[in-house]
Amino acid sequence: MTVSDAEYLKKILLAPVYDVAVKSDVDYLTRLSDELGNEIYLKREDQQPVKSFKLRGAYNRLSQLSDAEAACGVVAASAGNHAQGLAYSARRRNVPAVIVMPETTPDIKVDAVRKFGGEYATVVLHGTNFDAAKTHAAHLADTHGYAMIPPFDHPDVIAGQGTIGRELLEQLPELDTLFIAVGGGGLAAGIAVYLKQLKPQLKIVAVEAEDSACLQAALEAGKPVALDSVGIFADGVAVRIIGDETFRLCQQYVDEVMTVSTDEICAAIKDIFDDTRVIAEPAGALSVAAIRKYVQQHHLRGQKLGGILCGANINFHTLRYVSERCELGEQKEAVFAVRIPERKGAFREFCAELGGRGITEFNYRYADGDEAHIFVGLKLREGKAEFAALTERLHTQGYSLFDLSDNEMAKLHVRYMVGGRPHQLQHERIFSFEFPEYPGALMKFLQTLGERWNITLFHYRNHGAADGLVLAGFEIQPGSETDFIAHLQQLGYQYREQTDNPAYKFFLADMHGRS
Known part of the structure; x- marks a missing residue:
């Protein structure tokens, strides 16, 4: 029309x-x-x-119906705001409404439609998508003489x-x-x-x-x-x-x-x-x-x-x-993957190359004896130009990296799946740490931790809270356990051993090593 x-x-x-x-x-x-x-x-x-805003259009369309059309009732297909707007309008106009929603619609939306419409709104769940619901609504309109109230095209x-x-x-x-x-x-x-x-x-x-x-x-x-x-x-x-x-x-x-x-x-x-x-x-x-x-x-x-x-x-x-x-949408953060040597101190050296920038995330798991693959999140002050300059600098220092800021799969899934079980890693022990969160806190944590023990697993994500939370794994050779625990006690950070945590054992522990 x-x-x-x-x-x-x-x-x-x-x-x-x-x-x-x-x-x-x-x-x-x-x-x-x-x-x-x-x-x-x-x-x-x-x-x-x-x-x-959907209330405006639904009510205006309902108000233009003749008395005969209104008496027959109305029908619409919607899984969202149009459904709620029509339900509310039907109740105010005393017009019976049938609202077809996909069977997959969350209960919270179905309940909202019923609440707004009261006795005047009947919810029909049909199909697994909007197209199926729309087709069924058209069928009900033809069968029962309901007036169709479309969500936009009228x-x-x-x-x-x-x-x-x-x-x-x-x-x-x-x-x-x-x-x-x-x-x-x-x-x-x-x-x-x-x-x-x-x-x-x-x-x-x-x-x-x-x-x-x-x-x-x-x-x-x-x-x-x-x-x-x-x-x-x-x-x-x-x-x-x-x-x-x-x-x-x-x-x-x-x-x-x-x-x-x-x-x-x-x-x-x-x-x-x-x-x-x-x-x-x-x-x-x-x-x-x-x-x-x-x-x-x-x-x-x-x-x-x-x-x-x-x-x-x-x-x-x-x-x-x-x-x-x-x-990421504000260009105040970048996420990227980087390869670093698998040796003591390499992790801290890489952090130092970041030049004091705020680190929002580190995901790392020991893979083999040659190199480590790390997923990194980094705060930016000047957007993409700043990240481009940093990328160039890291390349000149011999680091191999690639930007994941626009990689949807990496942001949605891979960041949570970095790691897995190492091929072979003996004598690993896992600890969780808490430390006061402030700019440079993660770097200070790594410097304080020292380089004596090889880090085999590391996860950190800055959530804007008062405390930073880290999960870290260490390769601790037999006979050095007492020295390691004494070192942790001297650091001044809250820590707890998680080596016996069932989640670690099930997903991350070396099946052939210490469990």
């Missing part, structure tokens, strides 16, 4: 979304603005009752989301550039069709996750095309094909499209938290991720830039992943 641009203005101005939605605040991000040298503003759609839904543009023009009339996340395109289409007619000089940048860039693919093809696959991290924008009507509007009114990586999204979640103490969902942080990237690419200064925190429905356990990856 296509309507004129003038009709969209009318629909947006008359949309009754404020029966359920709030006029969300616009926050000035002080810390990020100071860092980037621009005025950064964030539209807080996490303030909606369902923590997402003029009423688009107009509902467009009310955000109406508010923004009142709240930030001097805005230079607006960054908008794109999944199916309803948010970008609704805001763009309104703002561009009233303030055509405002630049609109659509933002997609690198692994779910359906708008970019459509623009290249000249029409909506289905992606072979979509990423799962930013699930709120994980859409395989953009809508026909949303694509038409985005193609006409969006000035530029850019993509952001998973690491950049994680960095943006941290940026938003630092300024607002709100935890955005990955899709909700896309616009801020793009602002940071765009400013760096175009060397912008003194501009008024806006983004939309479009949702804050995040699984709490996702935060572990976000915390691990955010500094």
Whole structure:
């Protein structure tokens, strides 16, 4: 269904979304603005009752139904924010709603839909993915006469989301550039069709996750095309094909499209938290991720830039992943692999070559008598340029290394799998250590430890806590055990022997050596 641009203005101005939605605040991000040298503003759609902008479109579409259509009920397929928005809207309008969700949907999301919808929402679990759920929802609509409430590709839904543009023009009339996340395109289409007619000089940048860039693919093809696959991290924008009507509007009114990586999204979640103490969902942080990237690419200064925190429905356990990856997204950390000689003192010598930089991670396991392979995390003060200079220096010192900062498999899996069992290693003993965490603390720990005993295993990860935690293995020859323990006691660090720990025995101990 296509309507004129003038009709969209009318629909947006008359949309009754404020029966359920709030006029969300616009926050000035002080810390990020100071860092980037621009005025950064964030539209807080996490303030909606369902923590997402999706309420606007769902309620507006529901409100446009005739009495006869509403009496028959509605149906939708969604595993996320649209489901919650529709459930909430159905309860407020006293309209029965059937919401089809994949069987794999986490219980927390299913329970939220039931909570928001109460007696008016019936959840049907069907299939193992969104496409299967969508097909089943269409079948139910045909069979029972339900009105389908699509998540993005309908003029009423688009107009509902467009009310955000109406508010923004009142709240930030001097805005230079607006960054908008794109999944199916309803948010970008609704805001763009309104703002561009009233303030055509405002630049609109659509933002997609690198692994779910359906708008970019459509623009290249000249029409909506289905992606072979979509990423799962930013699930709120994980859409395989953009809508026909949303694509038409985005193609006409969006000035530029850019993509952001998973690491950049994680960095943006941290940026938003630092300024607002709100935890955005990955899709909700896309616009801020793009602002940071765009400013760096175009060397912008003194501009008024806006983004939309479009949702804050995040699984709490996702935060572990976000915390691990955010500094890579900010270019404040690099991870790399390096080979060093397998001899006493080589480990400390390599750390000394790092020039006092903060070490965030060391993963090492003895492999053979010639060389050691280490996974290293390093804090950066000046981003990629600093790491490039360090890499050149290490190469001149004879170290062989390669950058893993953009290697997804390495960051997601390999960093936790470095090592295994050595081929042959006698007389190994394992100890855990705690030491006060401060810049240079790990280097001081290694210097204090000394070079008398060969280190056979080493793991350290800086988590920003007050204490640094290290797990280390040592090759301790018979007859030197007493000297070694006496040495540890003199170091002044808290330590505990872990040689008999069943996890060490099962995964890491030499099956032919000491166990």
